[in-house]
Amino acid sequence: MSSTAASAQPWFALGDDHKSIVEQLERFAKDRFWPLQEKMDDEEWWPEEVFPALGELGYLGCTVPEELGGAGLDFFSSALVLQAVAKWNPSIGLALLAHENLCLNNILHNATPELCARYVPGMSNGTIVGCLGLTEPGAGSDALGSMRTTAKRDGDHYVLNGTKLYITNGPIAQVCLVYAKTSPEKGAHGITAFAVDTDLPGFEIAQKMKKMGMRGSQTAEIVLRDCRVPVENVVGEVDRGVKVVMSGLDLERIGLAFMMIGMCERALELSVDYAKSREQFGEKISQFQFVQGMVADIYAETESLRSFCYQVAAEVNHLEAGDVRGEVSKRAAAVVLQAGLVLMRCVDRAVQIHGGSGYIWEMEVNRLYRAGKLLQIGAGTNEVRRIIIAREILGR
Ligand SMILES: Cc1cc2nc3c(=O)[nH]c(=O)nc-3n(C[C@H](O)[C@H](O)[C@H](O)COP(=O)(O)OP(=O)(O)OC[C@H]3O[C@@H](n4cnc5c(N)ncnc54)[C@H](O)[C@@H]3O)c2cc1C
Numbered sequence: 001m002s003s004t005a006a007s008a009q010p011w012f013a014l015g016d017d018h019k020s021i022v023e024q025l026e027r028f029a030k031d032r033f034w035p036l037q038e039k040m041d042d043e044e045w046w047p048e049e050v051f052p053a054l055g056e057l058g059y060l061g062c063t064v065p066e067e068l069g070g071a072g073l074d075f076f077s078s079a080l081v082l083q084a085v086a087k088w089n090p091s092i093g094l095a096l097l098a099h100e101n102l103c104l105n106n107i108l109h110n111a112t113p114e115l116c117a118r119y120v121p122g123m124s125n126g127t128i129v130g131c132l133g134l135t136e137p138g139a140g141s142d143a144l145g146s147m148r149t150t151a152k153r154d155g156d157h158y159v160l161n162g163t164k165l166y167i168t169n170g171p172i173a174q175v176c177l178v179y180a181k182t183s184p185e186k187g188a189h190g191i192t193a194f195a196v197d198t199d200l201p202g203f204e205i206a207q208k209m210k211k212m213g214m215r216g217s218q219t220a221e222i223v224l225r226d227c228r229v230p231v232e233n234v235v236g237e238v239d240r241g242v243k244v245v246m247s248g249l250d251l252e253r254i255g256l257a258f259m260m261i262g263m264c265e266r267a268l269e270l271s272v273d274y275a276k277s278r279e280q281f282g283e284k285i286s287q288f289q290f291v292q293g294m295v296a297d298i299y300a301e302t303e304s305l306r307s308f309c310y311q312v313a314a315e316v317n318h319l320e321a322g323d324v325r326g327e328v329s330k331r332a333a334a335v336v337l338q339a340g341l342v343l344m345r346c347v348d349r350a351v352q353i354h355g356g357s358g359y360i361w362e363m364e365v366n367r368l369y370r371a372g373k374l375l376q377i378g379a380g381t382n383e384v385r386r387i388i389i390a391r392e393i394l395g396r
Helices: 016-032 034-043 050-057 075-088 090-110 113-125 184-190 241-277 289-316 327-353 355-359 364-374 382-394
Strands: 130-133 150-154 157-168 175-181 191-197 203-208 219-230
Touching: 016 034, 016 050, 016 075, 034 090, 034 364, 050 090, 050 113, 075 090, 075 241, 075 289, 090 113, 090 130, 090 157, 090 175, 090 191, 090 241, 090 364, 130 157, 150 175, 157 175, 157 191, 175 219, 175 241, 184 191, 191 219, 191 241, 241 289, 241 327, 241 364, 289 327, 327 355, 327 364, 327 382, 355 364
Parallel strands: 130 175
Antiparallel strands: 150 157, 157 219, 175 191, 203 219
């Protein structure tokens, strides 16, 4: 492990409860998830015990009320869980974000009590894994406007047809929150959300996608072929799917930024360890000022990112889901934009400090670098994040 200076936790604005979450999760994730990293990355392997283990520990369904089987914690706590898990295993952090923030929370805040009773307890103990099916081959940044998947009413079912692309947890999920057009003529205002059981006939994993990073996180192309979904599985109101998407989007982006704090912390630790052990010209490379400068930059950028993330998370901590628009959207987009920029600068420096060994596939720093790039693309690309910020500042 690294020096005291690198590993000391700055507890900016955190109370005792929040501190103990980070400490407990860091211990747990380092012990249980860190050793899985290499095999997950090499073999694109998903260890099935991950979600039940998090459920057993009490950190799945973080913000779900206890009566529905959740942990009953605040949003800040759930973001700290992502930070700690992603530090020790970014792929598991991503799978957790998709399960909890992209699927579970949107069901919890928008579905009927009956649907919540069916899915939320299992999703909070890890026996049901969730995913989000929004993106399509022709609908990425313009996911809502360009959506082609349709849902046609037929008696007491909707019949879904279409393709969903890059779906995190797709190959391992039992439920997928699918968005489809119920009134195509109304464009983005004719979209409905459905909780779709993945064992239904017509719900097919067309392919498991091979990625450059986050390779342990399972990613699917999903084809819906005359998939009959019961009417009672509509989440929210018919034609009001945009409201469901938007209800959690800002918080999802802040959660993603917290993952990046954890990954920056790990980049610093790996860099310090390597700089203190590698010798060239008869000295540890930590004695060279260029190397010292890169370490100092990783530290300074990580801490400024942490301050911004914790500040924004504190601002939204007590907002109700769906309550989050305008100013909050700008702050959430800014924090995730900044996080992506900082993370890629930090992992780039970390690879540089490792020299040739940083370029080698099985090195942890190499995995961190490959994993990092996704976080400038998913949940809205850097460009989309900038568009949201500029629109709020400048007006439309
Ligand atoms: C590993 C992985 C996991 C994912 N997980 C999920 C998931 O679980 N569920 C899900 O639904 N989706 C998921 N996604 C999809 C992800 O959200 C999209 O990839 C992302 O929104 C970008 O869409 P796109 O890939 O189609 O790129 P495009 O939208 O085609 O963008 C291509 C380029 O054009 C730029 N661009 C597009 N529009 C504009 C504009 N108006 N102005 C300026 N530049 C623009 C983009 O910024 C980008 O640089 C995942 C993606 C990946 C790679």
